[in-house]
Amino acid sequence: MTERHDDLIDEGVLRRALRLEQHERAPHFDAQAIAALAARTRTAPPVLVVALFASTLTGAVAIAVWSALLGAAPSFLDGVVAAALDGVVVLATLLISVAEIASQPAVPLSLIAALGVAILYELRERRERAHAHAS
Amino acid sequence: MALQTFAAVMPRAFARPRPLTFADAVREHQDELFGVALRILGDRDAAQDATSRALLKAFRAWDRYDQSRPVRHWLLRIVANEAISLGRERTRDRQRSAPADDAVDTADRAPLPDESAVAREERERVRLAVAGLPELYRVPVVLRYFSELSVEEIASLTGRPSSTVGVQLLRGRALLRAALEAPR
Numbered sequence A: 001m002t003e004r005h006d007d008l009i010d011e012g013v014l015r016r017a018l019r020l021e022q023h024e025r026a027p028h029f030d031a032q033a034i035a036a037l038a039a040r041t042r043t044a045p046p047v048l049v050v051a052l053f054a055s056t057l058t059g060a061v062a063i064a065v066w067s068a069l070l071g072a073a074p075s076f077l078d079g080v081v082a083a084a085l086d087g088v089v090v091l092a093t094l095l096i097s098v099a100e101i102a103s104q105p106a107v108p109l110s111l112i113a114a115l116g117v118a119i120l121y122e123l124r125e126r127r128e129r130a131h132a133h134a135s
Numbered sequence B: 001m002a003l004q005t006f007a008a009v010m011p012r013a014f015a016r017p018r019p020l021t022f023a024d025a026v027r028e029h030q031d032e033l034f035g036v037a038l039r040i041l042g043d044r045d046a047a048q049d050a051t052s053r054a055l056l057k058a059f060r061a062w063d064r065y066d067q068s069r070p071v072r073h074w075l076l077r078i079v080a081n082e083a084i085s086l087g088r089e090r091t092r093d094r095q096r097s098a099p100a101d102d103a104v105d106t107a108d109r110a111p112l113p114d115e116s117a118v119a120r121e122e123r124e125r126v127r128l129a130v131a132g133l134p135e136l137y138r139v140p141v142v143l144r145y146f147s148e149l150s151v152e153e154i155a156s157l158t159g160r161p162s163s164t165v166g167v168q169l170l171r172g173r174a175l176l177r178a179a180l181e182a183p184r
Helices: A011-018 A031-041 A045-103 A109-134 B002-014 B022-041 B044-064 B071-096 B117-131 B135-145 B151-158 B162-181
Strands: none
Touching: A011 B117, A011 B135, A011 B162, A031 B022, A031 B044, B022 B044, B022 B071, B022 B117, B022 B135, B044 B071, B071 B135, B071 B151, B117 B135, B117 B162, B135 B151, B135 B162, B151 B162
């Protein structure tokens, strides 16, 4: 307590100031009106029953929907997975045939390569001969 | 004759006292409850609102109220709490809407022709200073100097230790003194 006594407002001054003035007198608070208001604003038992019933019903509906979803999910997912597998099989069949052609061609790849090299060599020879003839 | 008087008096002497009804409590304490709310809030309409809310709460809790304890303290606690929460609501609303709408504008200013204007103005200044105190000091100050509760009673009513209430009263008085000495 660091306040010095002369730093404090006088208690008498405070009491006199806080006293209710004549014009500040309390309005009349009617106990019966308060009781009536309390009865009016209290949650009535029928409302509670209805609220309880509504929440129970909502819960039951939610459980039913969830159960139906869980029940339908396996068959639905089966269909989706089967369709996806069919697609994968078709794609795999295509890819396998392409891979087979690439690995076992009817004309050996070495022969095609040799033919290419020979064509390139012949073209080069002809170009050189043409240059020589022109000069 | 004496026997008749004795017979008439005895049942009343040994009869159990009539339990206090809610209506009795309202009738007996409404002025003080309203006064506490008014001094905490500094506004008549708000005080009326806080008192009504407090009495409504008291009515609803009346069955649970322990009649062996003073009803005055119980009601004062309820009204002080209601005034505090209403004051907080009003502060929040004020901060959200209008900037300068403080207790100076809301306090009652009805003229009192039979009183000295100077004294009246002085009391008004003190009341405004009280209304402007932080809630922490305002509530004990009002309960001490308006309701004349002891420090221990305020401590039990507000749930604070007596030593804390004592310090808050001193601090509140110091703040009031400083507020009143500050240039207007």
